[in-house]
Amino acid sequence: MSPLLAFAVTPRLARLSPVDLAIIIFYFALVLGIGWYLKARSKTGEDFFMAGREMTSWIAGLSFMSANLGALELMGWSAAAYEYGILATNAYWIAAIPAMLFLGVVMVPFYYICKTHSVPGYLKLRYDEPTRALSAISFAFMTVLMSGINMYAMALVLDIVLGWRMDFSIWISALTVAIYVGLGGLRSAIFNEVLQFVLIWGGALLIPVIGLIETGGWENLKLQIIHNTSVQYVHLWKYMGSFHNPMGVNWVGVVFGQGLVLSFAYWTTDFLEVQRVLAAKDLRSAKMAPIIAAGFKMFIPFIVILPGLLGLVVLPHLTGASLAKGGAHSYNAVLPLMMVRYCGPGLLGLGVTALIAGFMSGMAGNVSAFATVWTYDIYRPLIKKLGTDRHYVLVGRWSTILGVLISIGTAYITMQFLSIMDYVQGLFSIFIAPLFGTVILGMMWKRTTKKGGFWGLLVGTVSAASMFIWYKMSPAAVRYLALSKDAKPLAADIYLALWSWLICVIVTVVVSLFTQPQPEKELTGLVYGATEIPKEEGVSLLRKPAFWAAVVGIVFVVLNIIFW
Amino acid sequence: MEAARSISIWFFIGICLLVDGVLILGAGIYQLIHPPLHPVVLYSLHANVWWGALLAVVGLLFFVTHAPWRHRTKQ
Numbered sequence: 301m302s303p304l305l306a307f308a309v310t311p312r313l314a315r316l317s318p319v320d321l322a323i324i325i326f327y328f329a330l331v332l333g334i335g336w337y338l339k340a341r342s343k344t345g346e347d348f349f350m351a352g353r354e355m356t357s358w359i360a361g362l363s364f365m366s367a368n369l370g371a372l373e374l375m376g377w378s379a380a381a382y383e384y385g386i387l388a389t390n391a392y393w394i395a396a397i398p399a400m401l402f403l404g405v406v407m408v409p410f411y412y413i414c415k416t417h418s419v420p421g422y423l424k425l426r427y428d429e430p431t432r433a434l435s436a437i438s439f440a441f442m443t444v445l446m447s448g449i450n451m452y453a454m455a456l457v458l459d460i461v462l463g464w465r466m467d468f469s470i471w472i473s474a475l476t477v478a479i480y481v482g483l484g485g486l487r488s489a490i491f492n493e494v495l496q497f498v499l500i501w502g503g504a505l506l507i508p509v510i511g512l513i514e515t516g517g518w519e520n521l522k523l524q525i526i527h528n529t530s531v532q533y534v535h536l537w538k539y540m541g542s543f544h545n546p547m548g549v550n551w552v553g554v555v556f557g558q559g560l561v562l563s564f565a566y567w568t569t570d571f572l573e574v575q576r577v578l579a580a581k582d583l584r585s586a587k588m589a590p591i592i593a594a595g596f597k598m599f600i601p602f603i604v605i606l607p608g609l610l611g612l613v614v615l616p617h618l619t620g621a622s623l624a625k626g627g628a629h630s631y632n633a634v635l636p637l638m639m640v641r642y643c644g645p646g647l648l649g650l651g652v653t654a655l656i657a658g659f660m661s662g663m664a665g666n667v668s669a670f671a672t673v674w675t676y677d678i679y680r681p682l683i684k685k686l687g688t689d690r691h692y693v694l695v696g697r698w699s700t701i702l703g704v705l706i707s708i709g710t711a712y713i714t715m716q717f718l719s720i721m722d723y724v725q726g727l728f729s730i731f732i733a734p735l736f737g738t739v740i741l742g743m744m745w746k747r748t749t750k751k752g753g754f755w756g757l758l759v760g761t762v763s764a765a766s767m768f769i770w771y772k773m774s775p776a777a778v779r780y781l782a783l784s785k786d787a788k789p790l791a792a793d794i795y796l797a798l799w800s801w802l803i804c805v806i807v808t809v810v811v812s813l814f815t816q817p818q819p820e821k822e823l824t825g826l827v828y829g830a831t832e833i834p835k836e837e838g839v840s841l842l843r844k845p846a847f848w849a850a851v852v853g854i855v856f857v858v859l860n861i862i863f864w
Numbered sequence: 865m866e867a868a869r870s871i872s873i874w875f876f877i878g879i880c881l882l883v884d885g886v887l888i889l890g891a892g893i894y895q896l897i898h899p900p901l902h903p904v905v906l907y908s909l910h911a912n913v914w915w916g917a918l919l920a921v922v923g924l925l926f927f928v929t930h931a932p933w934r935h936r937t938k939q
Contacts, residue, residue, distance in 0.1 A: 319891040644904045646888030
């Protein structure tokens with residue numbers, strides 16, 4: 301059973317006061333007002349699709365982080381913390397920070413210098429049209445699918461938490477997103493992501509603070525968690541030597557599958573994220589954006605993981621997803637339950653607004669990325685090559701509305717076929733992991749050829765899809781994929797990403813070695829060793845991205861040691 | 865970021881925090897005068913009073929420092 305389906309059988313959690321409703325209505329009015337205001341600033345393609353490439357490092361960085369910080373993410377990882385303990389923190393540290401720093405320090409210069417509009421656009425410049433078409437179509441498909449699933453999940457959560465009709469939630473949120481992104485384009489999406497970032501901290505920060513007061517501080521909380529569960533729930537790495545831990549995955553899967561492949565694939569090649577970096581005003585801001593985001597990302601566990609851990613102590617009887625019935629609550633609802641526990645009138649409205657803002661900005665991020673890829677990487681090269689800039693902006697606005705409508709359709713399909721929810725992580729591994737192989741080899745190795753890039757991406761994607769179908773049809777296959785009979789389903793998705801990335805890399809390398817290399821002049825501005833990266837001579841240490849990346853890297857290591 | 869060379873995103877954030885802060889503070893003060901029948905856990909901390917006040921002050925700060933009329937005056 302889908303965790304969210306199980307969530308649906310629990311009773312309504314909260315009733316909103318007039319003050320709470322006023323806060324929610326004010327949020328909707330504000331985002332629509334911002335969209336209307338920004339319409340005048342979105343007349344050219346650069347404005348609409350790239351936010352005029354004028355974002356500061358802080359705005360691009362906060363937006364970069366917030367695009368990933370949807371409400372499903374908040375609720376999902378709070379629930380994971382209740383289920384797996386502090387091991388869930390890996391999703392925010394090892395599975396994010398190294399990849400974000402790598403993007404900022406190593407990859408951004410190539411994306412930025414070639415002035416591409418998108419990741420598929422980079423593949424066109426580096427390889428050829430078929431490689432771009434393959435990645436653009438798979439990205440567009442994945443993006444609207446994810447957007448629809450998120451929309452359905454939001455409607456379900458609002459139905460359960462507040463008793464709102466699902467049709468009402470879907471249409472109100474979808475129309476709001478369609479209006480503000482359709483009017484203001486990427487700039488509008490970025491504005492609302494930054495607003496969401498502030499709302500999430502404003503709405504969620506109180507929960508861990510009051511929770512720690514109630515449980516007597518961190519050390520007392522740990523002792524009570526150990527008493528209620530086991531010592532494995534309070535150590536990040538100590539029990540990762542085997543699959544015998546709450547997560548059922550060992551350190552190899554976490555470090556290489558989750559930390560290297562899945563994380564690097566998502567943070568460095570998913571256009572939903574990279575688009576925010578490309579909108580920065582200059583190369584330094586573009587490099588700083590993911591580094592700033594990494595700095596904030598390290599502290600997200602305080603408002604996401606800690607509520608789940610507190611739940612283990614103050615709400616010790618939440619049931620597993622498939623057991624939640626007859627009035628019992630599932631741990632999938634641990635975050636809203638903690639919100640209701642501590643937040644009185646007004647604060648509850650702010651918390652619910654933060655969740656709605658998270659859902660809507662996640663949807664807006666997907667839709668704005670879809671509009672860009674559809675217009676620049678599918679419509680322009682394959683349907684109408686010689687349109688005016690004004691024409692493409694119009695196509696962008698309409699494709700925003702089209703993306704929202706397809707997402708609504710996907711949401712209703714998901715409502716009918718709930719098992720789709722179980723496939724989300726696997727689909728992500730299929731499309732994103734091989735793409736990372738194609739991009740990173742193209743960017744770092746001059747010898748990679750056009751044919752190598754295309755066939756590596758195609759074979760990697762097809763083999764990932766085949767492995768996915770294999771273990772979905774035969775669950776026993778997980779033991780072969782993850783190389784252990786103790787592996788749990790989560791390990792299967794992680795190892796699926798690892799194998800499909802390896803297959804992509806091997807095929808790309810082999811095909812490249814047997815095909816004609818590209819002349820170096822074609823690789824200028826695109827590949828390491830053929831691109832002159834602007835030097836930062838004469839720049840003070842405090843303004844150097846590499847310095848801040850080192851600072852964030854040191855804090856990351858220290859945090860892992862503290863919670864080892 | 866200056867969106868239209870005049871209105872910054874931080875100005876909008878200031879408005880949002882100010883309005884939300886005032887509403888939360890108001891609800892908290894109302895509860896001080898009329899204590900609820902079913903209070904939240906650790907109600908005695910009166911979180912909505914001090915958190916609402918904090919949000920309102922931060923919001924006011926952003927609202928004032930990033931107000932478009934201040935920007936125009938400087939120009």
